[in-house]
Amino acid sequence: MEDLPGSVPELKDERPRPIIHNTQFDKYEDSAAGSSDTQLSDGSEPEAERSRDDKIYIPYESAELCFTQIAEDMEAMQRRHLEMVQEMEENFQITARENQAWTVQRITSHYQNKMSTLRRILNIYRGKVEKKSVDCESRVAALTAQNEQLQEEQRAERRRSKEEALQWNREKSKMMELFSNRMDVLHTHQASNRTLEGAKARLAQLKETLYQREREITELLEEERTPVPPIALPYCTILLPTLIHKAHEICRAVPETRVLLKLICEENELALSEAREKLDHLQAEEDKESDEYESTLSLLQETVREYEATQLAVRFIKTGESPEINESDAVTELEAVLGRGAVRTTEGVKLVGQQLVSLQDQVRRVKILRQLKQIKEERNKIIENYTSERTMRKKYYNMVEDMKGKIRVFCRIRPVSRAEVAQGGAIVVEKTDEYSVTVETPRGQREFQFDKVFTAEASQDDLFLDSSRLIQSAMDGYNVCIFAYGQTGSGKTFTMVGDKDQKNPGIMPRSFNAIFDIIQENRDKFEFKVSAYMLELYNDKLQDLFVSLPGEAHAQPQSHGQARRVEIKRNRKGVVFAQGAETKEASSAQELYALFQQACANRHIAATKMNVESSRSHLIVGIMMESKNLTNGSVCRGKLSLVDLAGSERAAKTGAKDHQLKEANSINKSLSALGDVISALSAELPHVPYRNSKLTQVMQDSLGGNAKTMMIVNISPSECNLDETLTSLM
Numbered sequence: 069m070e071d072l073p074g075s076v077p078e079l080k081d082e083r084p085r086p087i088i089h090n091t092q093f094d095k096y097e098d099s100a101a102g103s104s105d106t107q108l109s110d111g112s113e114p115e116a117e118r119s120r121d122d123k124i125y126i127p128y129e130s131a132e133l134c135f136t137q138i139a140e141d142m143e144a145m146q147r148r149h150l151e152m153v154q155e156m157e158e159n160f161q162i163t164a165r166e167n168q169a170w171t172v173q174r175i176t177s178h179y180q181n182k183m184s185t186l187r188r189i190l191n192i193y194r195g196k197v198e199k200k201s202v203d204c205e206s207r208v209a210a211l212t213a214q215n216e217q218l219q220e221e222q223r224a225e226r227r228r229s230k231e232e233a234l235q236w237n238r239e240k241s242k243m244m245e246l247f248s249n250r251m252d253v254l255h256t257h258q259a260s261n262r263t264l265e266g267a268k269a270r271l272a273q274l275k276e277t278l279y280q281r282e283r284e285i286t287e288l289l290e291e292e293r294t295p296v297p298p299i300a301l302p303y304c305t306i307l308l309p310t311l312i313h314k315a316h317e318i319c320r321a322v323p324e325t326r327v328l329l330k331l332i333c334e335e336n337e338l339a340l341s342e343a344r345e346k347l348d349h350l351q352a353e354e355d356k357e358s359d360e361y362e363s364t365l366s367l368l369q370e371t372v373r374e375y376e377a378t379q380l381a382v383r384f385i386k387t388g389e390s391p392e393i394n395e396s397d398a399v400t401e402l403e404a405v406l407g408r409g410a411v412r413t414t415e416g417v418k419l420v421g422q423q424l425v426s427l428q429d430q431v432r433r434v435k436i437l438r439q440l441k442q443i444k445e446e447r448n449k450i451i452e453n454y455t456s457e458r459t460m461r462k463k464y465y466n467m468v469e470d471m472k473g474k475i476r477v478f479c480r481i482r483p484v485s486r487a488e489v490a491q492g493g494a495i496v497v498e499k500t501d502e503y504s505v506t507v508e509t510p511r512g513q514r515e516f517q518f519d520k521v522f523t524a525e526a527s528q529d530d531l532f533l534d535s536s537r538l539i540q541s542a543m544d545g546y547n548v549c550i551f552a553y554g555q556t557g558s559g560k561t562f563t564m565v566g567d568k569d570q571k572n573p574g575i576m577p578r579s580f581n582a583i584f585d586i587i588q589e590n591r592d593k594f595e596f597k598v599s600a601y602m603l604e605l606y607n608d609k610l611q612d613l614f615v616s617l618p619g620e621a622h623a624q625p626q627s628h629g630q631a632r633r634v635e636i637k638r639n640r641k642g643v644v645f646a647q648g649a650e651t652k653e654a655s656s657a658q659e660l661y662a663l664f665q666q667a668c669a670n671r672h673i674a675a676t677k678m679n680v681e682s683s684r685s686h687l688i689v690g691i692m693m694e695s696k697n698l699t700n701g702s703v704c705r706g707k708l709s710l711v712d713l714a715g716s717e718r719a720a721k722t723g724a725k726d727h728q729l730k731e732a733n734s735i736n737k738s739l740s741a742l743g744d745v746i747s748a749l750s751a752e753l754p755h756v757p758y759r760n761s762k763l764t765q766v767m768q769d770s771l772g773g774n775a776k777t778m779m780i781v782n783i784s785p786s787e788c789n790l791d792e793t794l795t796s797l798m
């Protein structure tokens with residue numbers, strides 16, 4: 069094996085033997101060597117044996133000397149060895165250092181090469197980067213200039229759009245007013261050519277007439293339903309011609325009767341002309357208002373008619389012609405004359421009179437039947453007109469509502485709460501005009517536009533004024549949805565439900581009253597049916613609030629026992645219904661409110677850091693309204709969805725943990741899905757992501773399409789809630 073540099077050389081061969089000098093031993097050694105050599109050289113065995121058996125005696129002093137000498141020699145030898153070891157170590161270290169230096173040198177030169185290559189590459193890149201950065205700087209400068217220009221344009225655009233929005237809103241209000249007035253005018257059938265003045269009074273008048281007609285029709289229908297006895301063929305139709313014929317025969321046969329008839333005729337003519345004169349005279353009089361005038365006029369008219377009828381009767385008897393029974397007026401008059409005994413010549417004539425009176429009854433019946441027919445036709449016309457009126461009213465009402473937008477977004481700023489006052493947060497939200505809200509943010513002022521803005525001073529009445537028109541739409545057969553959105557504690561429940569003791573009831577109880585007020589107003593024309601379901605969406609699970617869950621703190625004993633699984637389904641007409649949830653009918657606002665209270669008692673509520681009584685679920689109240697037109701039997705179905713959403717919030721701020729954190733996540737997820745649906749509808753996108761959450765599935769038939777939606781964004785005015793307020797507004 070090759071020796072390592074600095075390794076200890078092989079000592080075995082090279083090591084100098086220690087030289088031990090001992091005179092005694094030297095002598096003995098020499099002699100022994102000599103004898104041995106001799107022995108080997110001559111090979112004499114006895115001599116060798118002898119020398120082995122011989123015992124050598126060394127004097128003690130010599131032995132001691134000898135050992136001392138050996139010890140000294142050995143010590144010298146040890147020292148030499150130590151020197152050698154030290155020398156070898158030094159050699160080894162020198163060699164190792166040399167090797168290390170060499171290795172370091174090699175590595176250094178290797179890395180220096182690499183470094184120089186990298187430096188070259190770096191220089192190339194640096195050149196490129198410098199070139200690029202010059203380009204970029206010039207581009208940045210250009211873009212900055214462009215950006216500034218765009219910002220300026222954007223500011224101008226904002227100013228313009230704000231002005232336009234204001235202008236548009238003004239025009240919208242004007243248009244809406246105009247449309248409402250037009251609608252009133254249309255109700256009176258005079259939309260095209262009459263002034264709007266007094267349109268409401270005319271509408272009321274028309275309504276009254278319409279109701280009057282309807283009442284008459286109802287009465288007639290009632291009468292119609294009671295069977296009319298069959299009209300017997302009037303005897304007079306046979307008797308009258310016979311009697312006249314007989315009278316004529318008598319006159320021809322008996323000359324006195326002819327004379328009498330002539331006399332009657334002349335007297336009658338005279339009396340007739342006198343009566344006519346009196347009548348003309350009376351009709352020419354100026355004071356026609358008095359009761360006396362009326363009674364004298366009708367008396368004279370009757371007298372004239374009697375004389376005319378007598379004239380007619382006498383003419384028939386004279387000539388022997390038969391009166392046409394169909395000429396009912398003439399016949400009636402003849403009957404009247406004969407029946408009252410104006411002609412008293414014979415008993416036979418009296419009989420004829422009686423017969424003619426009975427004929428008069430028959431004819432009157434025919435007349436009534438004719439009138440009935442006419443009235444029926446009129447009634448049908450009125451129904452037709454009424455139906456088209458109603459359709460038109462609905463159409464224009466709907467148009468007016470649509471003018472306001474299918475999705476209307478209102479903003480309500482609640483008063484500053486005590487907690488916010490304690491925190492000392494400044495007021496950062498301000499209503500700048502009827503439609504705008506500005507918010508002071510650390511990065512400057514931001515403005516948001518709405519269909520209407522309500523401040524802390526706005527009452528529940530003010531807010532409901534705009535919602536109540538939508539209730540009429542729901543009664544007219546549209547799907548309507550009203551819901552409140554906002555962070556926890558921003559006033560959603562206050563807006564939708566009201567305060568705890570119901571001193572300031574919210575949209576829900578007010579809607580219940582409005583529904584039944586409309587029903588009351590139209591009770592004589594329509595038959596109504598109102599039913600409701602009330603659901604809660606909690607942790608992405610739908611629950612029927614008419615059924616209490618066993619184990620809940622607020623559970624009330626229920627006859628139904630366990631809650632069934634509630635699922636959202638849509639019928640063929642696209643109307644959403646909650647399968648598995650109970651739907652209860654209500655016949656008054658009080659009944660509906662009692663159902664609502666029952667539902668509220670079953671709702672999930674918990675205290676969070678933000679609100680002592682925070683709704684932890686979405687409350688969905690669906691009210692189905694069905695109206696049946698009593699006049700034409702048509703049925704109309706509408707739905708009103710009222711939703712009190714759970715608060716949008718940041719879990720950290722609410723202090724939510726464990727199951728409350730789960731609640732918060734589920735709430736935020738569904739609210740974000742609702743936001744996506746509203747955005748898609750507002751942007752009129754072809755796809756609306758209803759299926760992303762159960763909340764949007766429940767509300768599907770009340771969002772988009774023909775439905776009318778009203779969203780109330782509730783916000784806090786305080787700086788403490790600035791982030792949440794901005795999130796809600798955006």
Ligand SMILES: Nc1ncnc2c1ncn2[C@@H]1O[C@H](COP(=O)(O)OP(=O)(O)OP(=O)(O)O)[C@@H](O)[C@H]1O
Nearest residue numbers: 482483556557558559560561562679682683714715
């Ligand atoms: N416009 C208002 N006028 C007077 N008080 C209000 C108004 N809005 C809200 N409040 C009060 O503020 C508090 C919080 O309101 P509310 O409970 O309605 O908030 P919320 O948004 O429903 O909260 P959560 O989402 O947690 O249920 C209540 O005490 C309520 O009475």
